[in-house]
Amino acid sequence: MKISDIGIYHLKIPFKTSFKHATSERSETGNLLTKITLDDGSIGWGEGVPRQYVTGETLETSTLVLTNHFIPQIQNQDFHSFRDCVEFFNNQEEFTKNGVVYNSAKCSLELAALDAFGKHFNKSVSEIGDVLAIKTPKQEENKEKRYSCVFSIEDRKSKLYHKGLRLYGFRDFKFKIDSKQDYSQIDNFINSFEGKLRSRKITLRVDANGSLDRGNLKNVLEQLDKRDVFCLEQPLPKGQEEFLSQFQGDYSIMLDESICSLKDAEKAIKEGYGDIFNLRISKNGGLINTLKIAQLAKEDSVLYQLGCMVGETGILSAAGRCFASITPDILFFEGSYGTHLLKEDITIQNMTFGFKAKVLPLTGPGLSISVNEQKLNKYAEKVN
Ligand SMILES: [Mg+2]
Numbered sequence: 001m002k003i004s005d006i007g008i009y010h011l012k013i014p015f016k017t018s019f020k021h022a023t024s025e026r027s028e029t030g031n032l033l034t035k036i037t038l039d040d041g042s043i044g045w046g047e048g049v050p051r052q053y054v055t056g057e058t059l060e061t062s063t064l065v066l067t068n069h070f071i072p073q074i075q076n077q078d079f080h081s082f083r084d085c086v087e088f089f090n091n092q093e094e095f096t097k098n099g100v101v102y103n104s105a106k107c108s109l110e111l112a113a114l115d116a117f118g119k120h121f122n123k124s125v126s127e128i129g130d131v132l133a134i135k136t137p138k139q140e141e142n143k144e145k146r147y148s149c150v151f152s153i154e155d156r157k158s159k160l161y162h163k164g165l166r167l168y169g170f171r172d173f174k175f176k177i178d179s180k181q182d183y184s185q186i187d188n189f190i191n192s193f194e195g196k197l198r199s200r201k202i203t204l205r206v207d208a209n210g211s212l213d214r215g216n217l218k219n220v221l222e223q224l225d226k227r228d229v230f231c232l233e234q235p236l237p238k239g240q241e242e243f244l245s246q247f248q249g250d251y252s253i254m255l256d257e258s259i260c261s262l263k264d265a266e267k268a269i270k271e272g273y274g275d276i277f278n279l280r281i282s283k284n285g286g287l288i289n290t291l292k293i294a295q296l297a298k299e300d301s302v303l304y305q306l307g308c309m310v311g312e313t314g315i316l317s318a319a320g321r322c323f324a325s326i327t328p329d330i331l332f333f334e335g336s337y338g339t340h341l342l343k344e345d346i347t348i349q350n351m352t353f354g355f356k357a358k359v360l361p362l363t364g365p366g367l368s369i370s371v372n373e374q375k376l377n378k379y380a381e382k383v384n
Helices: 061-076 082-090 103-120 125-131 159-168 184-196 214-226 243-247 262-271 288-298 314-326 371-377
Strands: 001-010 014-021 026-028 031-039 043-048 149-151 170-178 201-209 231-233 252-256 276-279 302-307 378-380
Touching: 001 371, 026 149, 031 061, 031 103, 043 314, 043 371, 061 103, 082 103, 082 125, 082 149, 082 302, 103 125, 103 276, 103 288, 103 314, 125 288, 125 314, 159 184, 184 314, 201 314, 214 231, 214 243, 262 288, 276 288, 276 371, 288 302, 288 314, 302 314, 371 378
Parallel strands: 149 170, 170 201, 201 231, 231 252, 252 276, 276 302
Antiparallel strands: 001 031, 001 378, 014 026, 031 043
């Protein structure tokens, strides 16, 4: 089966409220969508979220690399099975130029192809674990997942609001912080739940998005440890990881922007910094590359969570759920925020988590989603 057409779209959906962290504030998506149509009319959709402060990509540069580097490799392929498609991407290398790793471009194309060929060959994308011989415990595949609540920076809420989130069903929370190191937001949250953090009935993580200073890092780690915070994510900018190895074993540090490529993961493991990786399917170059990084981490007893990019639509949410059903031992889950953040989502199927922040595995052909093209046309510009 061959591809008859590949379309590229820039998607800008407004957020219900803007989202701020230490390195960026956004009020709409800026996503790179790929639509693949096969000779038999099967359609697949993929999505990447290029961010300069993450992989170095912009919407424009990732579009150029998608068009000129990744698409020419696949457009004349003839896949005779879903396995052929999975193996094609398993062998496809990341593309790095001048320190920029074009992983969101790679992700957008890979998801579109897995979705289209999955639909054609009647295979769920969740089955790629079988093709790649990743052993998933059966009970893991069917287990429901509980997603985390992530607060934007300076998002001060009342005790009543925090309790409402708990009643909704959230167990795991994450706060964004910046160099001001204002703990009042965290203390306010902790006061709402008193002993529940100590007993781990509730967990709290903190993400600095690389905004902290080396000189003050030990003090910040001590302050967070005193408050029973589970881990500190990306304290320093990418490139300063070596400094973190001195805290190994004493404090729990998660790496996010530091781990974009396979090479980044190999280096972090070899040099022994960071206890947990934040894996994000767009940042890490698609489902298959992210699975490879998770495997590397697992082999070396590094823990990991499933993260997401701000403003993902139902396409990346669906990919996240496939990842979650293939990969065992994921510490925390982020994503599937859909219309909790976006004014509208573009998938016909509702990919936004509901009550108790729970989701179930997806087992339909491809990514189990289709795109409402009327809604897409409202927010997207076709660029190729
Ligand atoms: Mg992060």
